[in-house]
Amino acid sequence: MASGYDVPEGVEIRGRYDGEFAGILTREALQFVADLQREFRGRVRYAMDRRREAQKSYDAGGSIGFDPATRRVRESDWVCAPVPPPVADRTVEITGPVERKMIINALNSGAKVFMADFEDALSPTWENLMRGQVNLRDAVNGTISFRDEGRKRVYELKAETAKLFVRPRGWHLPEAHVLIDGEPAIACLLDFGLYFFHNHAAFRASHGAGFGPFFYLPKMEHSREAKIWDDVFNRAEKFAGIEKGSIRATVLIETLPAAFQMDEILYELRDHSLGLNCGRWDYIFSYVKTFRSHPSRLLPDRVLVSMSQHFMRSYSDLLIFTCHRRGIPIRDDAAANEAALQLVRSDKAREVRAGHDGTWAAHPGLIPAIAQAFDMGGRPNQIATAKREDAAALTAEDLLQPPRGKRTMEGLRLNTRVGIQYLAAWLAGTGSVPLYNLMEDAATAEISRVQNWQWLRHGAALDGEAVAVRVTPELFARVVEEELARIEREVGAERFARGRYAEACRIFTRQCTATELDEFLTLDAYGQIVVLHPKSAL
Known part of the structure; x- marks a missing residue:
């Protein structure tokens, strides 16, 4: 029999055959992914259509703001499910692509969390995607190692490692190497589905203490997209025979429309939520994209669009207030210059004062300095001490104020x-x-x-x-x-x-x-x- 992937009906693999990849692309795993796509593709297509319609409205001068139809959600008292003990302390997190050596070093880094990234930090070649799945499977099983021939060194996991989170790609991205019923796979369902299928049992046994797996969710623009994820999680939990709410996820608020949907997004994911994250760089990109037709919204030089800009500070403050009101922690995404430790300390001190419960480290070498800045007297977060009630008065105008600075x-x-x-x-x-x-x-x-x-x-x-x-x-x-x-x-x-x-x-x-x-x-x-x-x- 010729070598090739054993696929279920309606699935076609157009990426290169590899024996290791075949261990990930099993008939059963592909059936799970195909079932997810068939169940949710109509809703995903509708959500992407609504994104495009909203952008047409912004281009034509339409307003962006808080949705009056969901005012009840924003104003009523409710909280998300309690944070699981294994991930209560997330004061310092690190991220990187799903490369083998990177995964080992990041898990060994001393950070509380490592986010393995299939999205912005990864070029989605077939080799990168499938080797990434192999690497994560080995990491969850504790068998991952890497031999650096140049340095004559073998990298292996330490006894204590960071908690593993995985970021699949966004709803908008296709995966052309896998066809399901003649259509490209929805990339995030492929990333999530393969990882969950192969790792949920081992992860819960060794990493999650009965919870997990854990995820980061990127690029959402509306709570309807969060609702799809919630239903995907429910579907996966039912498939695996695990308790509802076992899967947990942090949402990256990294688009301007999502800043007006933070309560609604948390509400839809309230049984599966692990909070929100300030994804500042994508947020700046989204601000420009949303207002692309508006000459009054020109950004200054990229280096001047920092958290000191009013629209950025307002977004951060509102996110902290929203999370703490709903009983969950808030992360802050800060890309820092590795060489400028003093700037890092200053930036992290600002984040602590603002009320963030944790932050990103741009490099393992920065973790000790950042951990010192985020020493909160033994508390894993600032939910009880940084309510930021002043942020309740923030308006749409605060979130939309044009940035100031020179263009050179x-x-x-x-x-x-x-x-x-x-x-x-x-x-x-x-x-x-x-x-x-x-x-x-x-x-x-x-x-x-x-x-x-x-x-x-x-x-x-x-x-x-x-x-x-x-x-x-x-x-x-x-x-x-x-x-x-x-x-x-x-x-x-x-x-x-x-x-x-x-x-x-x-x-x-x-x-x-x-x-x-x-x-x-x-x-x-x-x-x-x-x-x-x-x-x-x-």
């Missing part, structure tokens, strides 16, 4: 360099890239892309120039040419020639100059990393 030529150039280099790495299979002392992922690259598009679309005036300069297609073409040459000098001619910089430049430039803003940078580029092997299934 250097900001345009930095956006262009970062966008091209990140996309070149993503096309080559790497989703998290250190550039100019910051760790860039898809979220931060998106800011560079949409900001360039916004400045071009509205002919933004640049500050600090001797003569008046506006961002025009001609100016941008010159900037692209000069910055591509600078990238070649910085990385070296040989590496530049081997890489996918020219291809990335074409895609990035096309997206920045498009008449209509593409929803996501990586959706346009996704076709360039899909490698199909139609005969991989039996």
Whole structure:
């Protein structure tokens, strides 16, 4: 019999066959994923249609605000299910892609939680996705190891490790390597389904003390999307024969529409909730995308859009208030410069004062300093001490206040360099890239892309120039040419020639100059990393 995946009816695997992958892509696991897709695809399609309709309304000048239809949910008293003891303390978390060495180092890092990322930190090649599932299975079973031939060193798990959370991709993303009834798989259901099917029993036995698995949920824009996740969790719990509420998830509030739906999102997930997270970089990207047709909403240089901006501080304060009112902790997503420990300490002290219960570490080496900043006298959170009642008075205007600051030529150039280099790495299979002392992922690259598009679309005036300069297609073409040459000098001619910089430049430039803003940078580029092997299934 020819080698290939054993698939149930209606499922086609178009990714490369691999014996290890076959241990993940079993007939039973694929049947579970296919059943999820068949049950929920209509609701997912409707939710994505509603996203597009909402964006058309914003483009036409429609308002964004708190939904009067769900006022009762916002104003009534209810709380989420209690936080399970195994994850009561999440003061320091770390994240990274589902690469084998990364998983080991992150679980050993001393952080309380490691979020294994199938989303912004991962380029979704077939190899990355399937090896990631293999790696997570081995991590849950405690058998994961990695031999670094260059260093002659073997990496293995310590006795005490961080709690494992998994972030599947967003509702909007397809998985072209797997077809279900002739349609691409819904990426997040594939990520969730394969991981849950193979690991729920071992995870609960060894990691969750009767709870779990644990997840992070990205990119939602409305509570109807949270309701789908809640029903997916209910369906999975029933399938596995485990108690309702065993699966727990933290929601990343990283889109502007979701900031007006925080109570509603928590309410829909109240039996499965582990709180909310401030995903600041995607939130900035979403602010630009939501107001893409509004010249009054131009962002200043990316480096100036910090938590000191009124709209960002208001979003953070409202999130803290909402979580603590509903009896759950709040995380803060802070990408910090590894080399600037003092800046890290200052940033983390701000987060503690604001009332956050935990934070991200950008690198394992920062964990001791961050843990010290988040020492709350033995308490795992600040629910009882940081109610932030002042945030109850925040209005839609606070959340929407235009950011202030300069727009400069250097900001345009930095956006262009970062966008091209990140996309070149993503096309080559790497989703998290250190550039100019910051760790860039898809979220931060998106800011560079949409900001360039916004400045071009509205002919933004640049500050600090001797003569008046506006961002025009001609100016941008010159900037692209000069910055591509600078990238070649910085990385070296040989590496530049081997890489996918020219291809990335074409895609990035096309997206920045498009008449209509593409929803996501990586959706346009996704076709360039899909490698199909139609005969991989039996």
